[in-house]
């Protein structure tokens with residue numbers, strides 16, 4: 024079971040790597056576009072479109088990644104008073120719901136993407152980027168990854184519930200403390 | 203229709219229930235939305251979902267989220283933020299609450315460059331919360347201050363809320379920007395006054411840096427530190443604002459000047475390493491995705507609310523509207539406040555405002571003033587427990603040891619202060635209308 | 644049997660949803676005389692309540708530009724927008740909104756209603772399960788707002804302008820840097836000089852955005868949008884399932900909306916322009932002739948290149964241009980001397 028968790032999370036981590044790269048490209052691209060336009064009056068429509076095209080992989084591939092790194096926002100009044108097993112139950116329920124939501128949305132979005140693919144949809148602006156269905160494809164992909172992460176979390180919760188004294192290590196959480 | 207009304211109520215209660223037991227907020231939103239929508243409509247309603255999700259992830263103005271978060275994480279990881287706050291704390295001398303004031307100022311300055319709650323709260327939270335905690339600030343005061351200053355960006359122009367409102371009330375964006383300027387500063391001033399009063403009456407909640415420690419830093423050293431630690435981030439803020447004011451960048455893309463600047467500062471101060479860059483990208487991705495997760499999962503909820511005729515319920519309430527302009531405004535404010543408990547501001551603006559506008563037009567209400575009152579009110583809803591978006595976002599980046607309770611308790615006084623600001627604007631409408639008229643916008 | 648079916652069906656009523664590409668409250672595009680909301684109301688009254696259309700502005704149900712897919716797939720039955728928004732899906736669609744240096748409003752109506760345009764439009768949309776009708780018209784639009792006067796072609800070199808679509812492509816050939824910006828950011832960007840010029844709609848709508856506070860030179864000749872047709876999009880299955888009388892009500896209400904929205908625009912633009920010039924210090928003037936003729940040359944090339952890119956576009960282009968030539972010779976003899984009087 025531990026191997027399964029590792030394998031699933033490896034996939035989420037790899038896709039997260041791609042999204043991390045998109046963050047860097049986004050920062051450099053927007054800044055470059057501003058500077059090129061101001062100094063040299065250069066501003067191709069395609070590069071302007073690429074700016075917001077990059078938000079899609081960052082937001083969607085990042086969903087599962089942020090869940091893996093425990094950056095999901097939750098209200099913890101009651102949660103922190105539960106026993107380890109009680110918390111494990113909440114975690115398993117949350118992960119089941121995550122799997123359900125991810126699967127429903129991924130499934131709904133497949134049709135949306137294939138419609139765009141059949142149209143050969145591109146930018147309505149001349150000089151814009153083509154293949155808009157690739158951009159749209161991040162919706163089912165991102166939510167599919169959420170299903171993967173949900174399954175991993177569910178397995179972890181089960182281990183936690185049945186072997187509370189020997190829990191599976193959580194992935195390194197986001198450390199915001201500067202100390 | 204009667205059945206659907208119960209579904210809407212059930213959806214809201216369900217969301218609350220899931221959230222309370224510790225299910226992630228995003229998942230709670232999506233689950234309650236899907237279940238209620240499905241019970242009311244079957245699967246037909248949700249075929250519109252992908253279009254809404256696509257609208258969120260391709261929204262141009264949301265570009266500012268990863269850019270500002272990158273700036274915040276980079277400044278935090280490279281310890282620039284920490285040094286800045288410590289130095290300001292020392293420079294404030296024995297004034298209790300000094301670092302809190304610095305946070306309000308950061309909020310004002312960041313607010314002047316973006317209007318996205320998620321981006322500012324998260325950035326300010328990352329930058330300042332750990333330092334405040336170490337310096338013995340009370341967790342709740344720290345959290346309240348951060349959330350309040352992080353939401354200032356809503357009212358201080360440029361702001362998404364104002365842009366949307368300008369469309370709805372039919373006044374120019376420029377007029378609303380000018381009109382919001384003084385109210386934004388008044389709100390910041392009220393916050394500052396509150397922190398200074400806390401510093402006098404509850405000094406252990408907002409302690410100044412101890413005398414012994416300040417004594418270790420000579421006046422000259424302090425001046426040097428100010429140059430070394432406060433100048434770089436200050437320059438960054440100037441770069442962001444300056445690029446807007448100087449006509450170099452449009453409001454959204456100005457965020458990239460901050461991100462690039464943070465990168466350059468890290469390089470110039472010789473703190474940049476491959477590991478630091480990787481950590482920064484990791485932090486930016488995790489936090490940005492967290493914000494987007496909530497925005498995306500709010501879509502099924504909002505769609506179900508619409509589909510089930512939630513706006514009809516609002517409409518029915520509206521029928522009970524008491525007479526007179528004063529009554530109508532009071533009612534609008536109360537309604538916005540309550541809707542703000544469970545709906546995102548975009549939904550609120552779309553649902554409630556178009557219904558009220560004809561009424562106020564009949565009364566001859568100044569639309570610019572009304573829009574600012576509405577913006578101020580929506581801003582208040584960002585801070586109101588249990589569903590204020592700002593509170594969720596801060597929870598997402600808060601260090602261990604900060605509880606939801608700290609954040610909720612901390613936010614309450616600031617909600618009261620915003621209410622005070624609202625009353626002030628109500629009593630003195632010229633605070634809103636004077637500037638746009640004076641500069642002819 | 645069909646006659647009988649029709650008689651029975653005529654008691655049938657329809658509850659339909661209409662989405663809109665424009666945000667709530669927008670005059671002309673959402674509310675006001677001849678607007679989509681007005682159309683819904685007209686249709687409801689004309690049909691005695693048998694056609695009940697609920698209107699949703701952009702963002703209320705789906706984002707602004709998602710109407711095409713939603714109606715095509717039948718999740719929403721109707722949408723109000725401009726056909727050129729779908730250029731990324733069907734390049735030829737833009738001929739049914741406006742064409743730079745193309746037909747003016749009279750010519751466009753003549754082509755659509757009498758010159759085979761509407762038939763071509765329906766042919767084009769058939770594979771997507773859609774039917775379309777004109778449902779409004781802004782009339783001629785304005786070149787836009789410029790911070791500095793434009794005297795010669797070389798003044799365009801390096802100019803940063805907010806202008807979407809085909810016209811943007813034409814400007815960029817003349818050295819203009821095209822900046823795409825959402826509606827709300829146009830004002831702050833123009834006011835601070837991030838962009839030097841911006842195109843939006845016409846005097847009434849532009850004044851509402853406050854663009855005159857940001858730039859004073861207001862140029863005319865709507866070369867880039869000599870007319871602008873609002874599109875009513877209907878799901879074809881729903882359309883085919885409607886009895887003849889309801890179909891006719893929709894068509895006639897749409898035609899009435901064209902007339903009403905156009906006359907509303909013309910009257911309000913006249914008032915707004917007077918106000919802008921007399922009270923706001925706006926300088927309204929036509930673009931210098933050499934610039935216009937240069938733009939015209941580039942436009943001709945750009946359109947031809949676009950038309951040759953796919954057969955469908957070429958077909959619509961040929962039909963449009965043939966009608967335009969015919970109409971131009973008539974207009975040159977009739978309207979032009981009249982306007983010059």
Ligand code: NA
Pocket residue numbers: 312313314315316317318354355356357358359360361362
């Ligand atoms: Na702002």
Ligand code: NA
Pocket residue numbers: 542543544545583584585586589590591
């Ligand atoms: Na709220």
